Amino acid sequence: MDQIPVFIPGAPLLLSLVVPLLGRAWRRSVFPVAALGIALSALASAFTLDRVLEGGPFRYWLGGWAPPVGIEYALDEVSAFVSLAITSVALLALISTRRWAEREAGDRPGVFYGLALLLVAGLTGIVLTGDLFNLFVFLEIASLAAYGLVFIGGRKAMVAGFRYLIIGSIGGTLYLLGVGFIYFATGTLSMAEAQELLGSSESGRAVQAGAAFIFAGLGLKMGLVPLHLWLPDAYEHAPSSVNSLIAPVMTKVAGYAMLRMTLSVFPPGYFTGAVPIADALLVLGLIGIVFGSVAAAAQSDLRRMLAYSSISQLAFIAVGIGLGTPLALAAALLHVANHAAMKGTLFLAAASIRLRVGLQRTHNLAGLGPRMPVTMGAFAVGAVAMVGIPPTAGFFSKWYMAQAGLQAGQWIVVAVVLASSLLTAVYLFRALEQVYLRPAKPEPSGRHHNGEDAEEHQPPSAAPPVRGVVARASEAPWDVWVPLALLAAATVALGVFNAAIMERVLLPGVTP
């Protein structure tokens, strides 16, 4: 039982090496094996969470080597919970987009699933690790896997993916630079030790610079305004199987890493005192919330709209760190899980729509609601949760964030957090109005046939005959909509049972 935590990143990591080889010999086996890997990881996360809740946080030394020589996993309420959240969402996403993966990965499904497993291994590693440098390693593992996955999407994805790669590498480098500074100042890479040493010593300029680099690097990775430019293109042009895997979890984990820095590396209250990082995050977060929503409202492409919406939602996490109170941090962590579920629902629904009708401009989706009842029902649940109608998940992260703002006397936070639900309503209810209340059009309309703007009907292979015509669309196959419906249900359940999560998991986790 003591060795269970190692399976969380270990199972997908090991299988990610096996799957590409397996793909050459026995192609049909790769999907079940990949799903098994992620399922094992989710199961191990659940066991770990259970153990943490029973016996309190514990540390796991990889291979039995104690730090500073070995690598340490810090298993506490927060890491186990976030790890469970992302592995569960990733598993559902993987199952629901299997048909897309078959098309998009072409004749090399082993590569696709290998990268997906690698991504999950990297992400869970980031979440669990208690070592600053190890976090960098996992961050790069996850990022490299993500670049590879985006590249699968074809020519436009190449350009977007390349930009993603360059900016992501800069982010990783900045982070590593920051860790270097911390190492010089403290002589340790262990988060726990670093926190002790930083707390007792007078913090010098080196540490401050280190902190600034670390947060800039992670800010880039999570798409914090104004470092968000890579994100919309990458999400829009990535293959459908990929963006519903990356979008709900990838940027959230970078946000989580930022939270981890605040909680476990730098001493409590560090950023509100010596270094104005908290204020900077607060301001950027508030700008990001508004900017992301406004930009999302200007998009006609569904996935691009959702990408900007992610920028807005991730900015919530920055605001939580900026406020820095236990309640704000807990709200930000709750939002990590909530947003993974909500955005996962929306992206999976988008993938399902694309699977059946091949369209994704919102104005072309008119009349789709009754034709794809489960998909669009799940989309509606996700949208309502994003807007923050109680008792869905999205309401409660906003509720706690508003309370945290009130406690801190930050009126502007309260106003922006509450107003953001109206801004979100603008673009999501517009989409719902199209889908449910407008009649289906006989032909999709783009800006006619001038190359770029016309709606693309790709990929052509294995396309069902109704592509492009909403009026003849029908519900996606059950293996697509069942995981989607589960995720939508989870979005509601996370809201209804949020008090248990807050009280038992998150609030104890963020209280020093």
Place this chain on the structure above:
Amino acid sequence: MTGTTPSVLPLAAVLVPALAAALAALTTERRRNLRDAWATLAGALMTVIVVAMLAGALDGRVHRTSLVEIAPGVELALRADPAGMIFGLLVSVLWVAAGVYAVGYMRGEHERKQTRFFTAFGLSIAAAAGVALAENLLTFVVFYELLSLFTYPLVTHRETESALSAGRKYLAYTLSGGVLLIGGTAWIYTLGIDGTFQAGGFLEGAGLSRATEWGLFVLLAAGVGVKAAVMPLHSWLPSAMVAPTPVSALLHAVAVVKAGVFGMMRVGVFVFGAALLEDMGAWLLLAVLSAATLLIGSMLALRHDNLKRRLAYSTISHLAYIVLGVALIGPLALTGALLHIVGHGVTKITLFFAAGAIHVRTHKENVSELDGIGRQMPVTMGAFTAAALSMVGIPPFVLFTSKLYLAWGAAEVGQQAFLVVYLLSGVLAAGYLFPIVFRAFWRSSPDHPRYGEADVRMVGPIAVTAALALLWGIAPDFPLGFLELASRVAADAFPGAGVMTAGGG
């Protein structure tokens, strides 16, 4: 209101309509008789459930369901206290009538997507029941927001361009109001105050600064003021009249707008409390705004030829009666306000039902086209006339009783100015309703014998609600104890004052 007793009934009252919605969705258009029966059956069942809680509400053993801890230290809990019972009874009884009527109307108008309609209808009723029975502010907010959400597909039901734009306006108003309400609620819980509704309010003595109290008042009152259509937050309501008439009738005469005024009552009496409102002077702001709404609404109603719009402005004006009754801070005014919720509910639903029946038969929607209609649709227009008399406040109809209490209440607290407003508005109501009656019965039209009464599923409910408007005017306590409940609320809210009890009307 002394003790509570654990019970599943409050939860059942919310779940039954939600279940009816689910069943309607599953039954679909192919078996439409079964689908449409669910609403009526569920309405009857819901009425039985609510009535079963009546005795408890009156003798101080309030039925209560605690569902789940929805935020640390805050329960999602339902409680059938006397105030909630008034609204709950009204919604369930009128849902039965509206359920039957809706079937006749939707088929008569050959509306599309009736399954979606009946599903959203049931969900809206469930949300309204939740608003009625919410035990604390957060629970109230949950259902209040759900009510906005579930009524949106009803407003936009026709899917025309004007319906869609009315829907957008509706969402913009109600969601903005919801945001203010959420802000105020979050603030209260952040201050460490338990948000459980208490007769007499829980904010007094919480040691808040005057600025905080005003901040909370503005947020909460504006939040519920949107649905209560207090000017200047009212303009969504006339626009929402593009909805099919059963929606206008039940939701925009009963469930949604009454959720707004009921919320105003909860905020005024159960959150702030009389003493605090008076001490702050907030009552005066509310009273002036609602008095203005009352008069302006009535005058605007005079100007509109479209029947449903005229009724919508009349609704705005009558909602302001209730808000003003809450703002006057007196036991009699409060009793009158609560009775007016009931009385206006049955009266206005009759008027809307009649408007819908006329539309189904004649496709006419303007007052100027209704010459002679009374001779062709005597039952419908007879009921309309009864309701019009009630609206004006002629005895022995129900709105006479409630207006009597309101006027009496205004005199009791020494606010003669508002007494005059109440009386004046009665005259204005005569001005915008009696011409319709006059045209219907005393003018003739060339169309004379062309139309007959509408389907019995429409005429029946019209006659029943008109009869209720008369019955509850003569005997407000028969059989549902509205006056007793209202007096009970007033007695709890003003423990010092000697309150007239049942039979005082």
